[in-house]
Amino acid sequence: MNNLSQTNRERSVRNHNSNNHNQIAALYEEFISVTNTNVDIAKKMLQENQWNLQKALGAYFDTPNNGQASASNDELFEENRKFKLLSWNIDGLDMYALEVRAQGVIDVIKKERPDAVFLQEVIPCSLSQIQTHLPEYDVHLGNVQNYFVVILTRKATLTVQRLDLIPYPGSQMDRNLLIIHARYRNTVNIDLMTSHHESGTEENSSHERMEQLKLCFKKMFDAPSDHFVLFGGDLNMRQKELYKIGNVPAGIYDLWFANGKPTDCEYTWDMQLNTNKNFSMSASRPRARFDRLYFRPSSDGSIKFQPVGFELKGLDIIPSVQRFCSDHWAIQVSFSV
Amino acid sequence: MNNLSQTNRERSVRNHNSNNHNQIAALYEEFISVTNTNVDIAKKMLQENQWNLQKALGAYFDTPNNGQASASNDELFEENRKFKLLSWNIDGLDMYALEVRAQGVIDVIKKERPDAVFLQEVIPCSLSQIQTHLPEYDVHLGNVQNYFVVILTRKATLTVQRLDLIPYPGSQMDRNLLIIHARYRNTVNIDLMTSHHESGTEENSSHERMEQLKLCFKKMFDAPSDHFVLFGGDLNMRQKELYKIGNVPAGIYDLWFANGKPTDCEYTWDMQLNTNKNFSMSASRPRARFDRLYFRPSSDGSIKFQPVGFELKGLDIIPSVQRFCSDHWAIQVSFSV
DNA sequence: CCGCCTGCG
């Protein structure tokens, strides 16, 4: 019996208690996490089953075409739980309809319910919106000058032990590496690292990016070996630069590759599809895989944490303002835990 | 007896003819070429020796400390003749005191008396000055739009057989390679090639420069093997780029290297010494060896053509306007012929 | 934070 099973037991106890608001939210959380559905289905199934999670899950999976109905609920519990991480440069430097666009970001997070979120190019005004509208997350940040990176951790699943902020000494743009040392469901140590690496094509920026990336890879190895390490963000990375630093070190996995290199998720900054910037009349319509997520597994092989998905989010234009949330797409990875 | 000796004989014949202006100029030319002096000394010595070149040379070298007085005049003839080539980006895009600066360029050429001159960044207005004030040179050019490259050949020593203009297909700046197929003293075939390679540090410019340089090296090899080939100009070259294309091919010689890498002639574009641009208040004071000359010897080993000198010219500020002739220095190479 | 341009130090 591994640590995750203990967590399940603990939660079963909670489920038999009173129906106050926090506990209903926890039931939704659990139902959605196991069934990979949404809050509407969770509400319906739980209401129909007297707010008993096991009964609601049983009823859901007994319905034909819902999940894998042949397995027992406990097995489904084990098999279907996901850890989700979403990373997004939300372009807080673009003032056009920023408040509406930031609300769009919040809506995506509410819908996706990732356990952790890496945000880049956040400005104070957007940060306030996030803190107001996403109370289900803890908000972690280093500096709050100009624009900055933020890590959100889902209160229900992650407890934060420590924060590290490592400035890049060579950065001309005040970029830094933000690290959150967290525990997932009180059992799994996960170090969450995000960064917004030096922008632009200039030689100095390119060189600085390589230094920043090398530092990050080193930090991933510096973490205790029994921790899982997730690092990524807007790395502004070019293939040549990765090649020049010797490609991704052994023991670290690019989660786009680990999830089968889905070609429809390749470009995270795509001026052929994203119209937030004025490239429509331009001769060049560049696109690139600037945003990436890397994974260093734990040395503890008994802990299940398998990459099972890579998706782009934020692909929809916001009708009211005819803008996307950002010039970058969000990238989201899932792990079977 | 090689071809150069024949040329000497031909000239001796000319020297006994009448004293019209052209022939006096030819006598000056010869005297200066052999003695490495200047027009004032040539005039004095020739006047004192009844315009007899042999007597004037004899008198000059019999004077203690003048040349190597122990050798015979004929030997000195052989030993001291030089072929000189000067290359200069004269910054015709800088309008500040351009006419005075172009006159400065003309003055340097008149003083140095190179057999051939490669000019880059010439504009029509400067071209007119050159044509007016340097009648001792033939002027060769391809396009005359915006700014362009020009080759000057000394009428007394070079006869031009053909001109080729090869546009660089990938250039964003209408750059091209200008080739003059010439004969030196009616005996030695010399192909003169100059170019102004793509400017700037951008990736596309850098890549285009490498393509341009590869084409030029190829053209140097395409010339008939019994020709000497001299190629160079403002190549805007970076060490990395030369490395990336595999360095200078075997059989081609960088004349700065061939002349012992004189460290005081390394930087041809030097914002630490040249004040034409506004770098005085700038944090960076860049300098580079942008201007280079390459040499492919003839397969005919009987023809003497040995690199014997590399110099910078145009190092003096013009007092009246407090500017240098150009933001580039001129580079000048000499061959013992 | 694409390429390219202009202007500044």
Next chain:
DNA sequence: CCGCAGGCG
């Protein structure tokens, strides 16, 4: 034709 900033398509 240096690096960098700001603006444009």
